Amino acid sequence: MNIFSGIEYRVLKNIDLEREYCGIEYDSRKIKENFIFIALEGANVDGHNYIDVAVKNGATCIIVSKEVELKHNVSYILIENLRQKLGYIASNFFGWPQKKLTIVGVTGTNGKTSSTYMIEKLLGNKKITRIGTIEYKIDDEVIEAVNTTPESLDLIKIFDRSLKKGIDCVIMEVSSHSLELGRVETLDFDYAMFTNLTQDHLDYHQNMENYFLAKRKLFLKLKDKNNSVINIDDNYGQRLHKEFLENSENILSYGINNGDLHGEFLENDSVKIKFKEKEFVAKYKLLGDFNLYNTLGAMGIVLKMGEKMEDIIKRLEILRPAPGRFETVDCGQDYKVIVDYAHTPDALENVIKVAKNIKNRGNVITIFGCGGDRDRTKRPLMANIAEKNSDIVILTEDNPRTENPEQIFNDVKKGFIDIERHIFEPEREEAIKKAISIAKKNDIILITGKGHETYHIKGLIKYHFDDKEIARREIVRRKMKEKN
Template structure:
């Protein structure tokens, strides 16, 4: 906790004090529901709500100061009026929590696909190297072995820097962070001292938020620009970039820091060759930055080869030996909701995956094609209130790479599920598909249809344990729904 005046003494922005006071600030937040005694409440103007409208609620719950963009004449609290609350909040949170990322090895991972898997692979590598880890991402935040729920892939600054301070107090050495394009566009990661930035790939996603693919790309590039322009021999920084991606050169040019590339050809600094895929394992040879080493991993698919390459290059530049990296890659069992096999005593396979973009769905289905000897069933939907242009593309990919497509709901939110499915049907060229709006029934339908040697892919939600219908959130877990129905069928 710090006195407000102490925080403001370091503030480099132009500001105005209203109702001047000097309370002790215990924490900061942008969410009025999380305000406790001693809070500084930052009034963020969002897309649907304006935090200024919740200042009274914050006061009632114990807030002692407000960060605002316009004066709230009815509030007795001290107000710090600034032009850009979000930008100032990043600085104040950093100051409040004593610049915690300056004392940890920070790894930021951005791209359309692969971010979550890479954070978990890196966690396994650093743990094998006897180091304390933390991660922030789509599934959860972890500090050591303790897990915490998370609202966004990349949370807002006050939450982040409070969490970083907790990591610092837990003696964390390495923090892996998924960095979303939304977070980069909105400035949620300003002030974080990243040591390594990783680019996975760029394919269509979030065009409900970004006006175009160029805007989407430019948002991602900011992570690499934010590595800075200064070379530091004591704390060197690196950009780790997928050289095989069509947008690689844009990201290489976006940074002043040394670049390490990875891919599937010797043109990359670290590359994989002699890739062998099966239903139970992936084998490949690593070359380039290291002497040739053969890897046998339980992570399935060519896309996971890319994920392991990204993690390996990052770990090598973080000072981890190849022997430790190999041991970690070969011991990691998998990541929840990422090509996760539903384990039951059946003669066909059921796989749950987070694939929610055309490219990620294609990657997963192509992987399944390498080992499937029977039919491939794909249960797929698209989220409501999100990018509508990818809906027919998702259906087209499913039709192209599977034998039977089952269209269903994902998170319809405030849209009519039938409307979403009609948008998806525009991408289909045949009538060889099934529509089952109820997601639970769609999963059951696929299992009922499957026969020996068939493979069922349940795509789109992966690790998620909820479904958003209207404005309500209901418990729903693809893995659990499939597992429970398979158990019931075996018991019948």
């Protein structure tokens, strides 16, 4: 195998580069006998500092991005811009498995995860690989997700394992970071979906234009632009649609107000779908416009993939929320508790509005916080939205990371008009306890920000924390207390 094919490199030390290597890793802890170690430089960790560990664990070839001391009896290769080239090295090593797969990419600010789950369900019983924020799923094998879109080497490994399991279709969330950092550099996509673009990640992209241009890169990587599915109710979706429609007449647009494929809610848990001048009515259990948007986009993708509309309509009834997406915690209490991943202004507004539209509801109690070391400009926006749309607001922590929690809270509080009427409880567990203790019959508690996540990050420490677990425990405790 020539893992350096098509890549500029310099041999610093050649012991036996022609040998057959047994594996390739950028984590020195995963290195085994006769492996290649990629010494990646990250924001917090420099792989060059772990060369000794890699060699001790069995590495026989070290790939670096800068000059290092050649003190071990192994091969050393220098490749500039190593992270950008990692996908090519991995693809060469594993024989370019991505070229043998059908790859569906979903991008946008909100709705990526739900859309990938829906696409999987609407494809019926096909064996698929699904990659995203919650998990990496290879048929029935589930791997913990580290990033929404994995590092390029990990992606190629997933593709290789997919082929070995007889899978020929991958559905994946494609983040703006992955498009900018080159994680999907070696991929050509067969189908692509754009959900929406609202404020997020401006700590990285600086402004919305850069953020949009990053998302747009997915559609430049399409084999056939006609296999684009775009939310035309979104302003950035309209821009994307207009640009690519000029040369690709069969792009599929979707929306609630506009689009080739559009739908509306009916009474009695059903929806009406319109496509190509035909109308279809289906049973539908999900709530909220955001779910309908994601469903329409997913329908557009599977239609492009060749599924029949009649089969898709039948499958709408089985759609359920993805984990942590407007997910109910039900222990038989007379008030609702809903956990949602909403951590952007738009997503927060959407979930609160859905809660407000639930029939026979009492007060809407919203628990929210803002992550540390992330976009500071969205914090007051989220406070304003929570205040404007909720009856009771509880401000708390949400992964402060290395940022001073006081600074985060101060940024958030700038968005409140009447700060005195809100509850401020820094400890997230105590905030959940507080909400459950004050909830009355028919109230709705929205616990937002974490959704599926089962951890909390303070400083550099990541420890177990699950909103659903804590909510369930506190609901049961309250019931037992009331019973006694």
